[in-house]
Amino acid sequence: MPSAQLPRTVFAMDPVHVPRLFPDALLARLRRTAELDPTLVVRDFTDPAAADALAGADVLITGWGCPHLGADVLAAVPRLRAVLHAAGSVRSLVGDALWQHGVTVSSAVTGNAVPVAEYTLAMILLAGKDAFGHRERYRTTHAFPSPAQTAAIGNLGRRVGVVGASRVGRRLLELLRPHEFEVLLYDPYADAAEAAALGARAVSLEELLRGSDIVSLHAPDIPETHHMVDRTGLALIRDGGVLINTSRGALVDQDALTDELVSGRLSAVLDVTEPEPLPADSPLYTLPNVFLTPHIAGSLGNELERLGRIVVEELERLTQGLPPAHEVRHADLIRVA
Structure with a gap:
């Protein structure tokens, strides 16, 4: 998109997110790269007040709260050449019409992967020390645990199973490297050589569930992964094992997981569930x-600026005639979120 004229750009998201994604200094940088009215934030592509701006727009900067981008959007934004998404998945956002029209789509999902992986690493380390269990016992006993009670805890050589070499999964694998874990990886698109390069050993899902002390889920929510950890899979996890889910609740059979947790056989760290939030009477609130x-693992608070920065960098690349660094291709959606 190299041009002497700055690309005409419009925000399309819930307006509440704009100042968090683009604080003043970053917004100033964006306005040096794009012709943009920062006070115009579109949530309805049929809004007459936005019609002129949309008719001349080359780029949409989208985020949470943006309407679905289908054929009607192309009618409202006939010059549209790029969608830069200041959030994660574009699977449900971008319709077939945009892909067929050849619109470039980029996502800040890589930036969103950072806090999710950081959160997950923290949970793995705490789970390996049984920190949550010891906290509960300490509340009632007011006493330090005996050597017998701590004999099975610790992170030295702990076996961690990572399900999904997604962006989050790969970032987590990178963060796990300095620690003395044994890491297993299940991903149907990652062979043994790629897993080894990521610091893990490639195994089947069954082998991972059966052999891991801690199982962490990072697969996309697509039809093929719906309830990929079902009642049979949960039964494979050893007694005392820990399931961590910071991906999507639909990856796990919620009823089966609840039964396992109520029984006390397994423990879990759950940032996502199915449904979300859980009903008020769910036992998972108090177990x-x-x-x-x-659902706090993803970008929140000051972490949102990282997503905005990725979008600004993408637009700078496009104006220089360079390909986007975080492009999403339609063909990739069969295996990514």
């Missing part, structure tokens, strides 16, 4: 072997 958080 001592469940650490439940409200």
